[in-house]
Amino acid sequence: MIHIQNLNFHYDVRQVLHDINLQLDTGSITGLIGPNGAGKSTLMRCMAGLDSPSSGTVLLNGKPILDDPRASFAQLGYLPDMFGLPEGLTVLQCLTYAAKARGVSDEMMNAAVVGTVEKLGLRDKIHHKVSALSRGQKQRVGIGQVIVHQPKFLLLDEPASGLDPEARHELSLLLLDLKAGGMTILVSSHILSELDEYCTHMLVIKNGRIQAHQALHDDHPNQQTVLLKFFRLPENGLQKLQAIDLIDEIQEKDDGVWVKLAQGEAARVALLRELVARDLPVCEMQPVKTTLLQSYQDSLNINKGEL
Numbered sequence: 088m089i090h091i092q093n094l095n096f097h098y099d100v101r102q103v104l105h106d107i108n109l110q111l112d113t114g115s116i117t118g119l120i121g122p123n124g125a126g127k128s129t130l131m132r133c134m135a136g137l138d139s140p141s142s143g144t145v146l147l148n149g150k151p152i153l154d155d156p157r158a159s160f161a162q163l164g165y166l167p168d169m170f171g172l173p174e175g176l177t178v179l180q181c182l183t184y185a186a187k188a189r190g191v192s193d194e195m196m197n198a199a200v201v202g203t204v205e206k207l208g209l210r211d212k213i214h215h216k217v218s219a220l221s222r223g224q225k226q227r228v229g230i231g232q233v234i235v236h237q238p239k240f241l242l243l244d245e246p247a248s249g250l251d252p253e254a255r256h257e258l259s260l261l262l263l264d265l266k267a268g269g270m271t272i273l274v275s276s277h278i279l280s281e282l283d284e285y286c287t288h289m290l291v292i293k294n295g296r297i298q299a300h301q302a303l304h305d306d307h308p309n310q311q312t313v314l315l316k317f318f319r320l321p322e323n324g325l326q327k328l329q330a331i332d333l334i335d336e337i338q339e340k341d342d343g344v345w346v347k348l349a350q351g352e353a354a355r356v357a358l359l360r361e362l363v364a365r366d367l368p369v370c371e372m373q374p375v376k377t378t379l380l381q382s383y384q385d386s387l388n389i390n391k392g393e394l
């Protein structure tokens with residue numbers, strides 16, 4: 088688990104992170120999003136132990152990351168948004184160097200490097216020099232360098248930039264695979280539809296402050312939102328809906344009435360019965376899947392014109 092306590096960060100006199108308190112649970116993938124200059128990269132650098140906060144602490148499994156940096160770095164993989172690769176080295180040499188630097192033993196080296204090129208679809212490039220790779224292939228080598236030692240925590244700053252659509256999809260599958268292996272992952276991106284494919288949580292930062300940190304995709308099997316459409320809802324329709332016990336919350340929107348149910352799927356059957364019994368002319372009912380984009384806009388109050 089990554090735990091951040093009361094973290095503040097300044098560049099000279101300018102404060103860019105304000106009292107960050109945060110916990111990333113083991114096996115979660117968190118999408119880090121926010122406007123340009125919000126502080127995402129700075130937060131990641133602090134979490135990677137590369138920048139020292141002005142105050143506050145980053146804990147990896149309960150231990151301050153800067154207490155024993157070598158041990159911390161062995162558990163961490165961090166890919167910055169801009170990274171350089173040694174153009175004269177081969178893919179094999181890059182990955183071997185990265186693995187050695189993070190403490191992979193000679194006995195494990197071959198399996199670690201081969202496993203990584205397989206995962207990243209770079210097997211046929213293993214003896215190619217970096218200078219002969221495309222931008223997307225270099226990006227993949229960069230990702231390979233930070234997962235070759237099988238870290239517990241992975242921090243990726245805009246990892247999909249430069250990747251083609253197929254490679255982006257493969258990156259999604261790779262992240263899901265790493266998550267299934269128990270890795271805790273934080274990924275920043277401006278492409279929200281992509282984060283939607285694999286993130287379990289969303290962390291929104293604006294002006295150096297946490298704006299929202301929440302689970303996505305209705306992880307609660309006992310709660311759901313459904314969209315109801317009516318054929319001419321009577322004037323007292325909303326009152327009638329409010330009187331139904333199954334319903335927790337009601338919101339009237341352009342596309343119909345959104346209701347939050349405090350129970351699982353069986354509640355939809357019961358709700359239909361109630362609607363018919365109360366003479367409410369329902370003609371459509373569908374579960375609502377909240378996208379990351381909607382959650383993000385809600386958290387930044389975009390719809391209320393604050394941006």
Ligand SMILES: Nc1ncnc2c1ncn2[C@@H]1O[C@H](COP(=O)(O)OP(=O)(O)OP(=O)(O)O)[C@@H](O)[C@H]1O
Pocket residue numbers: 098103121122123124125126127128129130
């Ligand atoms: N080395 C630096 N020295 C001084 N100020 C910096 C430095 N790096 C970043 N900043 C400032 O800190 C703030 C946060 O920058 P940061 O790069 O963390 O934002 P970001 O959310 O990652 O932005 P983007 O989405 O554009 O990558 C910005 O206002 C930026 O101008």
